[in-house]
Amino acid sequence: MSSYTPLRISTVKPNRELTFDLYIYFKETYLKYQDSGSSIETEKYGKLKAQKIAKFYITEEDEPKYQKFLDLLLADTMEDPNVSVDEKVNMVDGACSTAIEKMQEQPESEMAYKMTNTAAKSLRQIVEKNPEALKKIFGKKVDDADLVIKHSLNVSALATKLAVKLNLKSEDIDNIAVAGLIHDVGMTRLNKEDQMLFKKDKDKFTPDDKRIYGLHVKDAMTVLKSKPWVNANVMEIAMNHEETLKGLGPNKKTKLSKSEMIISLVNSYDKTIITTGCTPKEAMKSMMIDQVGNYELDIINKFKEVLISEGLLE
Ligand SMILES: [Fe+2]
Ligand SMILES: [Fe+2]
Incomplete structure (x- = not known):
């Protein structure tokens, strides 16, 4: 069984292709929420926020992919005057x-x-x-x-x-x-x-x-x-x-x-x-x-x- 790492949903932007599988924790189980290669739609993302869901989970094996994803996302976002x-x-x-x-x-x-x-x-x-x-x-x-x-x-x-x-x-x-x-x-x-x-x-x-x-x-x-x-x-x-x-x-x-x-x-x-x-x-x-x-x-x-x-x- 793989172990899961929590990550804050604010580090995953909607409409951006994911390079790892995303899970949510629900009723004591980790459920696959979004597949690697897909992206979260804005509406769906907004709903999560409204439901006060603050965390996603990834498998430990996917950690390096998430790290790369986050590095790029931060680099793109921090310098962007439109954000x-x-x-x-x-x-x-x-x-x-x-x-x-x-x-x-x-x-x-x-x-x-x-x-x-x-x-x-x-x-x-x-x-x-x-x-x-x-x-x-x-x-x-x-x-x-x-x-x-x-x-x-x-x-x-x-x-x-x-x-x-x-x-x-x-x-x-x-x-x-x-x-x-x-x-x-x-x-x-x-x-x-x-x-x-x-x-x-x-x-x-x-x-x-x-x-x-x-x-x-x-x-x-x-x-x-x-x-x-x-x-x-x-x-x-x-x-x-x-x-x-x-x-x-x-x-x-x-x-x-x-x-x-x-x-x-x-x-x-x-x-x-x-x-x-x-x-x-x-x-x-x-x-x-x-x-x-x-x-x-x-x-x-x-x-x-x-x-x-x-x-x-x-
Ligand atoms: Fe201290
Ligand atoms: Fe302290």
Whole structure:
């Protein structure tokens, strides 16, 4: 029996020839929905969306074909002036979410890592070129099941923007974008009960909570690190995403590279909003008070400038 990989339907465009079989999951079974070589009609596609069907499935054997399909689709779409920013954001969101989900399920898969790289490139492209993209990404509402994925997208997009603002090298910006997408992949390796810590306010952590939560930065990364296709810089940034200059992270580092500081700061900002339910404005305010000493002041200030210029503090 073959195993199935979920993909977001926003990464499959109607009226475009499919190079793989598409399945849907219905009543505990995978049903063939569309054959390779055919394409989904616009009306049919619209119906799926109206029914709130967010995922298709492909067989594991078809993954390389899907990856190629998606690469081409993104390349065609992102540069197309006739495609709305909304549509582009949806597609990039879908590509990132599909990649992160695959990464969560199979961090050891080369395909998962490749997909994450492609998705991160498109994410960088869209936030760099479209002033309204970041706000659209942040504005998306998701249910609890997708919370870590949504957070990873937020962190990647915002950290990329901050890295651009701080004039980091292009290669570093790319690495930050990928690290942002994968940094919390280890969260889903914790058992269901411990995963709830993701939504718990850090100030309310017991010593046990802190120890268990700290595990998520290494779990998936240890699997990934040994793979020849994995970028060592990306790994460093991802593994140190909870570190601060005061040495409060699980790895107790007190020296951080610029890239590490960017991811950690953006991560902490987005986590504050998730765990306390505060507004972006309040999160930024508490950052200016509580996080001084954890990050260089210049980076905090530049981060605030990014949020203002992106319209995220309104
Ligand atoms: Fe984390
Ligand atoms: Fe995170």
